[in-house]
Amino acid sequence: MVHFVGAGPGAPDLITLRGAERLKKADVVIYAGSLVNPVLLGLCSAQCRIFNSAEMTLEQVLSTMEQAEREQKQTVRLHTGDPCLYGAIQEQMDALKKRGIPYTLTPGVSSFCGAAAAVEGEYTLPGISQTVIITRMAGRTPVPERENIASLAEHGATMVIFLSASLLDGLQEALLQGAYTQQTPAALVYKATWPEEKVVRCPLGELAQAGRDHGISKTALVLVGDFLSGDYTRSRLYAPDFSTEFRRASE
Template sequence: MVHFVGAGPGAPDLITQRGAALLRAADVVIYAGSLVNPALLGLCRQDCSVYNSAQMTLEQVLEVVRAAHAENRDIVRLHTGDPCLYGAIREQMDALDALGIPYDDTPGVSSFCGAAAAACAEYTLPGVSQTVIITRMAGRTPVPEREGIAALAAHGATMVVFLSAGMLDGLQAALLQGAYTPDTPAALVYKATWPEEKVVRCRLGALAQAGRENNISKTALVLVGDFLAPDYERSKLYDPSFATEFREAKP
C-alpha cells in the first residue's frame, strides 16, 4: 500500500516514530526533494528505490506507485512538514481511490510549529490572540478572493504565511491594509529546525527590507502579530484563583 508520511519541518529527528518506521520498511520512497531534508533518506534500506518528486509530474508519481503496487511493494510518499498543509495530497488520494490502491496517512510536525519553536514563541497568548491564521500569498497558484491577505489581516490575529518569502513587498503592503500597523512585530523564520535555521525579527513596516538584508527569499515562513511582543495576560489555567476539576481555587 501507499503510506503518506509527514517528514517534519527539517531536522531528521523530528519525524515521528511511526514515520521513521515506515521509511525503514519501505521498498519504494517518493520524496519531495525540494523541501524534505535528504538526511531522512538515510533511514531507508540500501535496496529501497528512491524517487525525487520535485522532478516528476503527478502522472509520473502515479506510474511509479502503480508499478510498485503491482509488484506488492510497500511505498512511502514522503512530504515535508505535515502533508495536510500545501501538500497536494488530495489529488493523489483521489487518484489512488480510482486505481483501487489502498493508502494511509501519517501526520508530521508542520513547519509552522517548527517556526514557533525557533522563535521561542506561543501563537495563542491570553489577551493577545487566540486565533492562528495559516495562509499564503497568491502567486502562480491563486487563492480564493475571500481569502486575500488584506481580508485575513483585518482580524489582527496571529498569522503564519507560507510560500510567500519571495513576495515580501507585496505581502507587507497587503498585511498593512488590515488591522496591523507598521510597528506590529513580525519575524522571518528561514529553514526552521535545519542546521542553517535563521530567525529575523523586525517590525512589519520593515519586513521586505529585512528579507533583502538577510538574503531570505524562499524556504521561510512569515510570522506576524502581537504574540511576538512582550505583553500578554497570565493564563487562567495555572492561576491559583482559578478552580478546575483537579484543583481548588485559592485566594
C-alpha cells in the same frame, strides 16, 4: 500499500516514530526533494528505490505507485512538514481510490510549529490572540479572493504565512491594509529546525527590506502578530484563584 508520511520541518530527529518505521520498511520512496531533508533517506534500506518528486509530474508519481503496487511493494510518499498543509495530497489520495490502491496517512510536525520554537513564541497568548491564521500570498498559484491577505489581516490575529518569502513587498503592503500597523512585530524564519535556520525579527513596516538585507527569498515562513511582542495576560488555567475539574481554587 502507499503510506503518506510527514517528514517534519527539517531536523531529521523531528520525524515521528511511525514515520521513521515506514521509511525503514519501504521498498519505494517518493520524496519531495526540494524541501525534505535528504538525511532522512538514510533510514531507508539499501534495496529501497528512491524517486525525487520535484522532478516528476503527478502522472509520473501515480505511475510509480501503481508499478510498486503491481510488484506488491510498500511505497512511502514522503512530504515535508505535515502533508495536510500545502502537500497536494488530496489529488493523490483521490487518484489512488479510483485505482483501488489502499493508503495510510502518518502526520508530521509542521514547519509552523518549528517556526514557533525558533522564535521561542506561543501563537495563542491570553489577551493577545486566540486565533492562528495559516495562509499564503497569491502568486503563480492563486488563492480564493475571499482569502486575500488584506481581508485576513483585518482580524489582527496571529498569522503564519507560507510560500511567500519571494513576495515580501506585496505581502507587507497587503498586511498593512488590515488591523496591523507599521510597528506590529514580525519575523522571518528561514529553514526552521535545519542547521542553517535563521530568524530575523523586525517591525512589519520593515519586513520586505529585512528580507533583502538578509538574503531571504525562499524556504521561509513569515510570522506576524503581537504574540511576538512579549506582552500578554497570565493564563487563567493556572491561576491560584481559578478552579478546574482537577484543582480547587485557593482562598
